[in-house]
Amino acid sequence: MITSLLMISQVFDRVYLLQLPIPFPVKTTNVYYVDHSPRTLIDTGLKTEASFEALRKGLEALGIGFRHVERILITHGHIDHYGQAKKLSALSGAPIYIDSKEYGRIRSILHSLGFLKSILLRNGVPKGLVEEAIHYIESAQALADPLEDAFFLKDGDEVPFQSMTLKTIHCPGHSPGLLCFHWPEKKILFTGDHLLKR
Numbered sequence: 001m002i003t004s005l006l007m008i009s010q011v012f013d014r015v016y017l018l019q020l021p022i023p024f025p026v027k028t029t030n031v032y033y034v035d036h037s038p039r040t041l042i043d044t045g046l047k048t049e050a051s052f053e054a055l056r057k058g059l060e061a062l063g064i065g066f067r068h069v070e071r072i073l074i075t076h077g078h079i080d081h082y083g084q085a086k087k088l089s090a091l092s093g094a095p096i097y098i099d100s101k102e103y104g105r106i107r108s109i110l111h112s113l114g115f116l117k118s119i120l121l122r123n124g125v126p127k128g129l130v131e132e133a134i135h136y137i138e139s140a141q142a143l144a145d146p147l148e149d150a151f152f153l154k155d156g157d158e159v160p161f162q163s164m165t166l167k168t169i170h171c172p173g174h175s176p177g178l179l180c181f182h183w184p185e186k187k188i189l190f191t192g193d194h195l196l197k198r
């Protein structure tokens with residue numbers, strides 16, 4: 001059992017938590033590696049050098065490289081969860097799975113900034129604050145690659161492995177299309193940000 005390294009821990013038999021650095025107050029984002037066939041990552045972390053290296057080293061400690069990853073599941077479309085999915089998919093050939101609403105939000109966010117700006121201004125938000133908000137969104141989006149090719153999952157879908165099956169549960173709230181992944185036999189639920197510590 002790997003427990004000595006700070007960034008990686010075994011949370012269950014052949015299920016590992018990799019905590020990847022993010023430059024936000026929460027400091028890390030959770031990525032899970034499920035070491036069952038097909039080898040699967042749940043979420044990916046941001047598209048930063050630090051996050052990429054942390055994931056590379058974490059997987060290396062488990063004896064695998066990016067080329068061994070066979071599937072990428074995304075819980076929801078926030079940059080710290082899908083940010084480097086496209087890059088990892090290109091390196092590994094692993095297909096990406098996500099809820100279609102989250103995919104749509106990821107694809108549309110940069111195109112909708114003009115609309116957002118006009119709504120904020122029309123409703124009396126001071127111009128300086130609007131510029132600041134737009135700038136914040138634009139710089140945050142630079143930490144993630146928009147997804148292109150992806151397969152869609154919805155509530156109740158099955159995500160098969162050779163030895164078990166995860167079931168998707170749609171849990172809107174934190175994000176409209178957030179999916180949790182449930183492993184009923186083991187009473188394990190991968191929740192993304194549906195459950196947060198505080």
Ligand SMILES: [Zn+2]
Nearest residue numbers: 076078174193
């Ligand atoms: Zn989130």
